[in-house]
Amino acid sequence: MADVQFEHVYKLFGDHPVVNDLSLDIADGEFLVLLGPSGCGKTTSLRMLAGLERPTYGRIAIGQRTVNALPSKARDVAMVFQNYALYPHKTVRGNLAFGMKLRRVPKAEMNRQLDEVATLLGLKRLLDSRPAELSGGERQRVALGRALLRRPKVFLMDEPLSNLDATLRAQMRAELIRLHTKLNATIVYVTHDQAEAMTMATRIAVMSKGHLAQVGTPQQIYDSPADLFVATFVGLPKMNVVTGRLGSVDNSPVLEVLGRTIRMDPASFVSPNSSSSAEVFVGIRPEDVLCDPGNPQDAIYGDVEVVEPLGSETLVTARCDETTTLVARVPPRTPIAIGDRIRIQINTQHLHLFDKTTQQSLLLPTTSGPVKTWQPEVFAEVRAN
Amino acid sequence: MRFLNRKAPPTLQPTGPLIVVDYPRLSPTGIATNTTLVIVGVAFALPLLWLVLAAVDKNADWSIRLPNLTIENFRAVLTAHGLQPFVNSLYLALVTTVVATGLALLSAYTLSRRHVPGKRTVMLLVLFASGLPVTMMLVPIYQIYATLHWLDSRFTTSLFLAASALPFAIWLLKNYIDAVPMELEEAAGIEGAGTLRVLLHVVLPLVLPGLAVAAVFNFISAWGAFVVPLVLDANPDDQPGTVAIYQFLGSHGYIQFGQLAAFSLLFSLPVVVLYLLIARIFRGGFAFGGGVRG
Incomplete structure (x- = not known):
């Protein structure tokens, strides 16, 4: 096992930077997930770590040793590919043993290790089958077994679950978590699937257009996204983003959003660069949008356009004005139908503020949230303005 | 309708009418x-x-x-010429096959996987060369062979046959190697295999059908080669079957149809056997699915 460092790593294809100044420290034993949409440079970063691509600039180190000039075979890493990359002409046993044969592991030792891994992954009865005879999940387990037998310093995984169906993916996710706990291995895992990232990672590194947007634990990423991209990329359904305006009432800062005025805690955020009354993006997670089908009194009103029952919860999309729709996550069997006019409240404790030009988060790390003395009825309270 | x-097969327990x-x-x-x-x-x-x-x-x-x-025709053919023409043909065909297929595999792998400056031009030249009639080059080649004292030898003759078979074999094998997913080689590389091991343990088994096609094709074209051995090797003891057949048409004054047919039949047997073999290669045992998905 070993730690991994990316130090100001760039990868240019022609003049186009695919990876742009990536600096990242991955601790020994960490399950780090590189998360981002396709084309964000996450796979290229992993391939540079594997030695399959050369960084244009920057240093990559495994276990404190610079590996830039080392070929893949000397880096002591194992990789699980999205397409499994099993040798089709070899049996499962042959696939698992190939690497050990190359490393001249003694026969008895080889059989012992092979047996151990095959038992761990439930592959014992498949040892004499060829990849073509296996299901997707079984192939993925063989690919994983091949990586385990390498006993590498670092495991690299490139979207290993994306070709599996949903049930199998959830099951393999659990298996990977168990495996990571058991082996205490350093794993660098690339995915565009936020569910995989959130469930398995000890830390997530979110990438966007070649840049590292944010690194943190899954909960940190979800609770305090560093910029608008991370905020909208992580979380399903997506975070609602509306335009708001920062101002002040009686010398204390307020946020005007959705026709309401909310008193803010001045210690909880920084002002946007331009001026103190600038426009900002306000992010609201769907679970912080509260719907109340009855009581048509003071509040934001919305006309329900879409209702998506998911069984355990229902997603409601409501139009508040010509430019604004909000998605709310409500309990199942809430009596809301398309066309209803509903009353919407917002849990302002978990509001997110983003600079309109830089799109960076304006919130400072606090424990209490951005809003001064939050109460559920905060709207009613500050409506005086 | x-x-x-x-009656429906017993495995089927229809709950409604069976519509045909x-x-x-x-x-x-x-x-x-x-x-x-x-x-x-x-x-x-x-x-x-x-x-x-x-x-x-x-x-x-x-x-x-x-x-x-x-069966007189067969007996006459075999007493007149013995097995020497067949041995000579086999020698030419085998040396050509081994040299041409081996070199083609290495060249095709390089052209498929490595960065080669002007790769497109090279491939177009290879394609052009594979369509070039051998007879066109024969006069200058004769000159070169004469200068090198390479004339009248089965080995050097098969070297030229191999060289002329190479372009097509490269073109054929490159397409097979292109189809082998890059990830397989990357996976083997990460597991610790160098280029030669990757080629032998990963690429070669996967392009085996292509290699067999190239080998059989090279063998058959060298087996059937007529003009090249006729020109480059004037030694009567080195005469391959193709040149021997030619004598049935001319040297005996009239055409001995029976012997000509018998010799042709014997001479085409290896080709028939190879075609059957190649059909087998394609039919069974080479189902290479499931390694990668996509």
Whole structure:
């Protein structure tokens, strides 16, 4: 096992930077997930770590040793590919043993290790089958077994679950978590699937257009996204983003959003660069949008356009004005139908503020949230303005 | 639409009627296609039929007729020439096959996987060269061979046959290697395999059908080569079967149809065997699915 460092790593294809100044420290034993949409440079970063691509600039180190000039075979890493990359002409046993044969592991030792891994992954009865005879999940387990037998310093995984169906993916996710706990291995895992990232990672590194947007634990990423991209990329359904305006009432800062005025805690955020009354993006997670089908009194009103029952919860999309729709996550069997006019409240404790030009988060790390003395009825309270 | 009258198979426990919809059996297009195929098939089969019949006919001539059965033709051919023409043909074909296929695999791998400056131009030149008639180059090649004192040798003759077979084999094998997913080589590389091991343990087994096609093709074209051995190797002891057949047409004053057919039949046997072999390679044992998905 070993730690991994990316130090100001760039990868240019022609003049186009695919990876742009990536600096990242991955601790020994960490399950780090590189998360981002396709084309964000996450796979290229992993391939540079594997030695399959050369960084244009920057240093990559495994276990404190610079590996830039080392070929893949000397880096002591194992990789699980999205397409499994099993040798089709070899049996499962042959696939698992190939690497050990190359490393001249003694026969008895080889059989012992092979047996151990095959038992761990439930592959014992498949040892004499060829990849073509296996299901997707079984192939993925063989690919994983091949990586385990390498006993590498670092495991690299490139979207290993994306070709599996949903049930199998959830099951393999659990298996990977168990495996990571058991082996205490350093794993660098690339995915565009936020569910995989959130469930398995000890830390997530979110990438966007070649840049590292944010690194943190899954909960940190979800609770305090560093910029608008991370905020909208992580979380399903997506975070609602509306335009708001920062101002002040009686010398204390307020946020005007959705026709309401909310008193803010001045210690909880920084002002946007331009001026103190600038426009900002306000992010609201769907679970912080509260719907109340009855009581048509003071509040934001919305006309329900879409209702998506998911069984355990229902997603409601409501139009508040010509430019604004909000998605709310409500309990199942809430009596809301398309066309209803509903009353919407917002849990302002978990509001997110983003600079309109830089799109960076304006919130400072606090424990209490951005809003001064939050109460559920905060709207009613500050409506005086 | 009608309903199935006979009993359903026991594995089926129908809960409703079994509906059968009939499809038309013969269409005008189908009839036209089959007729054309039969005509073309007969055109190909008739000369072969003559070959077989004439070989066992005591009084063979141009016509196709019931033979006056004899094995005299085969005996005469084998006593006149012995097995030497066959041995010579085999020598030329084997050396050509090994040299051409081996070099083609290495060249095709490099052209497929490595950065080669001007790769496109190189491949176009290879394609052009594979279509170039050998006879066009024969005069300068003769000059070169004469200067190098390479004339009248089976080995050097097969080297030229190999060189002329190379372009097509490279083109063929490159397409096979292109189809091998890069991830397989990357996976092997990460597991600790160098280029040679990757080539031998990962790429080679996967392009085996292509390699077999290239080898058989090289073998057959060298086996059937006539002009090149005729020009480059004047030693009568080195004469391959193709040149030996030629003598049935000219040197005896009249054409001995029976012996010509018998010799041709014997001479084409290895080719037939190889075609059967290649058909087997494609039919069984080479189902390479499941390694990668996508």
